[in-house]
Amino acid sequence: MERVDMETMVAHLKLLANEARLKLLGLVAAQERSVGELAEIMELKEPTVSHHLARLSEAGLVRMRREGNVHFYALDADRLQQLSRDLFTPEKVASLAGQTDTGAWERKVLRTYLDGERLTKIPDVRKKRDVILAWLAERFEHGRRYAEREVNEVIGRHHPDYATLRRELIGARLMERESGVYWRVPAAT
Amino acid sequence: MERVDMETMVAHLKLLANEARLKLLGLVAAQERSVGELAEIMELKEPTVSHHLARLSEAGLVRMRREGNVHFYALDADRLQQLSRDLFTPEKVASLAGQTDTGAWERKVLRTYLDGERLTKIPDVRKKRDVILAWLAERFEHGRRYAEREVNEVIGRHHPDYATLRRELIGARLMERESGVYWRVPAAT
DNA sequence: CATCTAATTAGATGAACATTGAAATACGAA
């Protein structure tokens, strides 16, 4: 499988997302045709057709053969099939996000609700609250076991309502507890 | 296989041929996300994101769920996969031409080289010559057998150089001959 | 060489579309 980045992927889709070019591909699929011929059939001027053929040619979708000063174009069916196959594989779709910085929003939430180390407010919206809780969980060491009193103390440094936040941390499965002992849950991934 | 005409096909390709929309699909593929969240991540304003999501939504590619006045969008993976599968099947490409009048050019060639029943000139370019020869072949009846003298006479009504044209008709496999007898070859389809 | 034809290139125009700020809407909270 050929690696295709976002940029070329969009370029290829743009190339195909045009009625004139799609028709051209269809016309040269059955048999080779000259520019003038295509212009006549499609009711477009030669320069227009020439322009589209040039773009298709760059992408390797059509081949050109000259006879005198007549240029005959024909479809490269293999290339088209390969391109359409590569364009939308499931993992391609999944990877679309990968090339984007997904952390920006989380950082903004933190900036909004944190004043230094101090938590100014607990967000009502679940997703924002999750971000805050994840940040809060990082205040605890991995592998270490905490008494409830210690947990309250750590949270208390950042917000007075340590009881609520402690329960939320458990609910969000960022921490676990058993018989009064708490510990931080390792990150999933 | 769902039938898709040229118009909707182009519309779908146009929808996907956009970096912002592709990124959006990728972002909502992994988990549902709110408009503001997406705007922040993509460094676009909310109206822009809202607009793109609306278009994706029309095509059924994303689903929306509201929680308070927060709108969460998520990918409809099945729909996307179905769309990408339907978009470029081999027979689809072949049929692209079907919706176009391919006869226009042939008619123009005939207009150019014919003056009524009279052939004004024999085209030099192979393709045009083929059109003229096909027209000429139609002057002969299917199934009937002609002597060479008769062939010359029929052609002679349209152009003085019957010898050349007779040979060309054979070369183009529009007519055949055996021991001095000629007949018209049925169309291949 | 001059001439003709086919195709491409260059430059201009217009339509489609992405993006935005401002206004309107919907909803929850006080």
Add this chain to the structure above:
DNA sequence: TTCGTATTTCAATGTTCATCTAATTAGATG
């Protein structure tokens, strides 16, 4: 009800792109 927030709708702006005419290139023909 009034306020605050998230989203959508509206209207305006700027950019991209398809198409065209005019000019140029390249090949064939006389």
